Amino acid sequence: MLGSPPEPPRPPLPAAPEVEPDPLDSTQVNGRRCGRGHLNDPRLGQCAFCGLPVEDGGGQLVAGPRPALGLLVFDDGTTYSVDAEYLVGRMPEGDSRVAGGALRSLAVEDPSGAVSRVHAEVRVSGWDVLLADAGSRNGTFVSGPGEPEWTQLPEGQTHRLVPGTRVRLGGRSFLFESPSGVR
Ligand SMILES: [Zn+2]
Structure with a gap:
């Protein structure tokens, strides 16, 4: 520390x-x-x-x-420790996986309205942090370290987050940071 x-x-x-x-x-x-x-x-x-x-x-x-496998650092400065698996969206608390305790709710506000109620999942597997779109209307996009462009995650596919990856959901974005992550 x-x-x-x-x-x-x-x-x-x-x-x-x-x-x-x-x-x-x-x-x-x-x-x-x-x-x-x-x-x-x-x-x-x-x-x-x-x-x-x-x-x-x-x-x-x-x-x-x-x-904890790293931090999700949002564009407004809010951070979330990856010590749990998250369901990200405008109203993730309404999802049964949050109610059942399998995923932790991570609610984001988006003035543009482009974030779905349930938008993306952040999961952990072993030492890896994985991202998947959760059937959002406008898609989940990633941009790896040093990549200038955004790539949309295909539905149903998980993407391993390497440190320095940016993730965009509607009008919001976050950066995955990890001192321990393998690049
Ligand atoms: Zn040590």
Whole structure:
């Protein structure tokens, strides 16, 4: 965390046996730990939280609670931590997946009226953040890092968000930021 005093290095954690995450528990993920015990995407060589090398652990992965995978930074400065899966739209709270607790409501206002009541889904799978259009009227568009143009997501297709990707819904947009995301 920014601003916190540096922690003294701790001795490395003992090698943990490989653990299969409970498939019913979507908050668990397989990864590798740094010397301070932060769980990381196994595709990274350095800890996304403290920069220490991520231990190879003899090639075995350990299961643990999934950390937040990044931030959705909206055009008005509002941010949402990707520590849950979201349903984005003008009135997502009316959807059964929000009422049932599968997705968290992320309501956006759009003066142009081009955002659908239920517009797009932000999902997580392992260490990846995925975007899909949720049957919106005007479509969901993405623009990868350094790409000048917008590309519409085909219906029913998920798109992995790499850090620096912009997403446009109607008259609104957000940027996906992640210190730990694999590009
Ligand atoms: Zn760390």
